[in-house]
Every structure is written in C-alpha cells, then in structure tokens.
Amino acid sequence: MEEEPEEKMIEAALRPKSLDDFVGQQRVRRQLSLLLEASKLRGRSADHVLLSGPPGLGKTTLSMIIAAEMDAPLRITSGPAIQHSGDLAAILSSLTPGEVLFLDEIHRMSRPAEEMLYMAMEDFRVDIVVGKGAGATSIPLELPPFTLVGATTRAGLLPGPLRDRFGFTGHLEFYSSVELESVLRRSAGLMEMNISSEGYSEIAGRSRGTPRIANRLLRRVRDWALVHGVDRIEAREAAAALDMYEVDARGLDRLDRAVLEALIHKFGGGPVGLSTLAIAVGEEVETVETVAEPYLVREGLMGRTPRGRVALPAAWEHLGLEAPEFPTL
Structure with missing residues (x-):
C-alpha cells in the first residue's frame, strides 16, 4: 500500500537539506564538509x-x-x-558530468557488476562486451566524472578492492538521547506540534538511538494527540500514545518482547538456537536476527554464545521477573 501524498511530503520535509541542518554525526559531518569544500575549490567532482x-x-x-x-x-x-x-552499464552510461550516484546496500550487488564498478570508479571507463564466445569484442566506453556514494549496513561484506576505491569512508553511530531530542525538536517545528521538554525526552528514550524511528514515533504521537484533542503534548501523553503502539519505555516493540518472553518462559533463559527461537515467536529467522537481535544485544538484554542465545539478567528485570541466581551464560 502506497503512502499518502501528505505522508510523503512530511517525510521529505523532515530530511535536512544541508550539513548545517543535519543533527549528530559530528565527526562524519566535519570530514564530509572538508571533502566537499575542497572539491568545490578545485572545481572537480568529489571523491x-x-x-x-x-x-x-x-x-x-x-x-x-x-x-x-x-x-x-x-x-x-x-x-x-x-x-x-549490463544493468550497471546502462546507469553509468547515462550519467551527466558531476552527477552523484547513490548506491544503497552496495554489498548486495552482483559480482560481475561489482567488477565493472572497479574500473568505472578508478578510470571513469567501462568495457562493454558485445557478442559471445570467440567472436566477442570489448568496446571501451568513456564516462563523465561522477561521484559514487555507496551505503551499506554490513561493511564487512564489501570486498577489499571495492572498499579501497572509495576516497572517503564514514561510519555512522547511533544517536544519544540529547541528539535525538534535537532531531525531534526540528521535526516537531516543521509539523507545527507543541511538545514539552519532557515529551521530547519521552519519545527520544523510546527511539532506539535512531532518527528514522524517532520521526516515525513522533508522527504516531501526533496522530494520537489529534484524535484525543490534545494541544500540548507532555511526557504523560507521549507515553500513552507510544504504549498504545506497543513501544515500551526502553524502546522495545512487540517482536522484541516476544523474543525475550519466549527465551525466558519457554526455554528457561537459554541457551537456545536462533532457528528454534524464531519458530517459537512465529517469525522468520532473518527477521529475528536482523530486526530484534541487534538492539536486544546492544541493550544488554540478550547474549550470543556458541551454544545459542541467552537472556541476560537485565531481560528478566525488564519483564518484571527475578533472574536465576546463576544464569546460564
């Protein structure tokens, strides 16, 4: 189902338009600012x-x-x-001088395309093979200077030769609560919402250190306030709205709590294999591994051991249970 036009407009409006408006990631912002300024002074495309x-x-x-x-x-x-x-060649051959090509999830590109990208990034040239077998010929195609911006959630899967061809590598870190409050204040101003400092703090604390989640929760709080006729959102109203959407005070959602409850109630705190745990909560293994597990591990609620996943003492405490005296680790 497609988003409503209004939601798309809001989503676009919430995106910062310049490095000065971008909240957080101070180190990466400073480095990028220097890189871009130097490129403009040289009159060339950025690395x-x-x-x-x-x-x-x-x-x-x-x-x-x-x-x-x-x-x-x-x-x-x-x-x-x-x-x-051929997919990559079609894109590269249609680029205009100085154009920026954003390649999301770059680690999931096919190997043949990856090898073509090596030459395109380094020499601004690709060789297109025409024909098959002994009659095949290679036609060199010159490309205009361009800037490739690659994005990946799994940098370790990128082959070394590809990673080395990037002139700048920036790693984005999770946001602090203070930074998320700044993100929320900017977004709430654009959406003309009236929220107290405590309200911002309540939403930020449930946003898992991620601006995308913070803005999504802010929109749900806006909906709740609109339906309930609330003009000014305090911490109590923000908490009530997010509780209704099953996002608890620590940012855990339905799936996160289901994983912890299965781990504790069905398997005594573990250890238990990931596939068995996924079956217990009725989800795909990949969903549990990529959606729920990273945050639970980062929050110290779940541990990964050679024998399987285990519930840490903080998980028992979060669910209002008493942890075993000698938890299995």
Missing part, C-alpha cells in the same frame, strides 16, 4: 564516498546533501536492483 552503519541513521539523507552541496543532480539505485553488469 567517492562510502557510508556505513545501521539502518535509519541518515545515509540516504547525507547522499542527498552531498548532491545539494555540490549543486549536482542525484541518481538513486540499490545493490539488489543491479543483478547484471
């Missing part, structure tokens, strides 16, 4: 940029900002959409 880090921290937004700062058009595609070298 290729690789942005890594968990989802929702601003990799796509930064690519848009890079294009805006360089006053260049932006082309957006993704690794899974490029399954053949």
Whole structure:
C-alpha cells in the first residue's frame, strides 16, 4: 500500500537539506564538509564516498546533501536492483558530468557488476562486451566524472578492492538521547506540534538511538494527540500514545518482547538456537536476527554464545521477573 501524498511530503520535509541542518554525526559531518569544500575549490567532482552503519541513521539523507552541496543532480539505485553488469552499464552510461550516484546496500550487488564498478570508479571507463564466445569484442566506453556514494549496513561484506576505491569512508553511530531530542525538536517545528521538554525526552528514550524511528514515533504521537484533542503534548501523553503502539519505555516493540518472553518462559533463559527461537515467536529467522537481535544485544538484554542465545539478567528485570541466581551464560 502506497503512502499518502501528505505522508510523503512530511517525510521529505523532515530530511535536512544541508550539513548545517543535519543533527549528530559530528565527526562524519566535519570530514564530509572538508571533502566537499575542497572539491568545490578545485572545481572537480568529489571523491567517492562510502557510508556505513545501521539502518535509519541518515545515509540516504547525507547522499542527498552531498548532491545539494555540490549543486549536482542525484541518481538513486540499490545493490539488489543491479543483478547484471549490463544493468550497471546502462546507469553509468547515462550519467551527466558531476552527477552523484547513490548506491544503497552496495554489498548486495552482483559480482560481475561489482567488477565493472572497479574500473568505472578508478578510470571513469567501462568495457562493454558485445557478442559471445570467440567472436566477442570489448568496446571501451568513456564516462563523465561522477561521484559514487555507496551505503551499506554490513561493511564487512564489501570486498577489499571495492572498499579501497572509495576516497572517503564514514561510519555512522547511533544517536544519544540529547541528539535525538534535537532531531525531534526540528521535526516537531516543521509539523507545527507543541511538545514539552519532557515529551521530547519521552519519545527520544523510546527511539532506539535512531532518527528514522524517532520521526516515525513522533508522527504516531501526533496522530494520537489529534484524535484525543490534545494541544500540548507532555511526557504523560507521549507515553500513552507510544504504549498504545506497543513501544515500551526502553524502546522495545512487540517482536522484541516476544523474543525475550519466549527465551525466558519457554526455554528457561537459554541457551537456545536462533532457528528454534524464531519458530517459537512465529517469525522468520532473518527477521529475528536482523530486526530484534541487534538492539536486544546492544541493550544488554540478550547474549550470543556458541551454544545459542541467552537472556541476560537485565531481560528478566525488564519483564518484571527475578533472574536465576546463576544464569546460564
């Protein structure tokens, strides 16, 4: 189901348009600012940029900002959409001088396309093979200078030769509560919401260190306030809205709590294999591993051992249970 036009407009409006408006990631912002300023002074396209880090921290937004700062058009595609070298060749051959190409989930690109990208990034040239077998011929195609911005949530899956061709690599970190409150204040101002400092703090504390989640929760709080006729949102109203959407005070949602409850109530705190745990909560293994597990491990609620997943004492405490005297680790 497609988003409503209003939701799309709000989503676009909430994205910062410049590095000065971008909240958080101070180190990466300073480095990018220097890189872009030097490129403009030289009158050349910026070096290729690789942005890594968990989802929702601003990799796509930064690519848009890079294009805006360089006053260049932006082309957006993704690794899974490029399954053949011909797919990549079609995109590269249609680029205009100075254009910024954003390649999301770059680690999921096919190997043939990846190898073509090596030459395109380094020499701004690709070789297109025409024909098959002994009669095949290679036609060199010159490309205009462009800037590739690659984004990945799993930098370790990128082959060394590809990673080394990026002139700048930036890793995005999770946001602090103070930074998330700044994100929320900016977004609430754009949405004309009236929220107290305590209300911002309540939403930020449930946002898992991620601006995308913070803005999503803010929109749900806005909906709750609209339906309940609330003009000013205090901490109590924000908590009531997010409780209704099953996001608890620590940012855990339904799936997170289901994983912890299964781990504790069905398997005595573990250890238990990931596939068995996924079956117990009625989800796919990949969903549990990529959606729920990273946050639970980061929060010290679940541990990973050679024998399987285990519930840590903080998980028992969060569910209002008494942890065993000697938990299995």
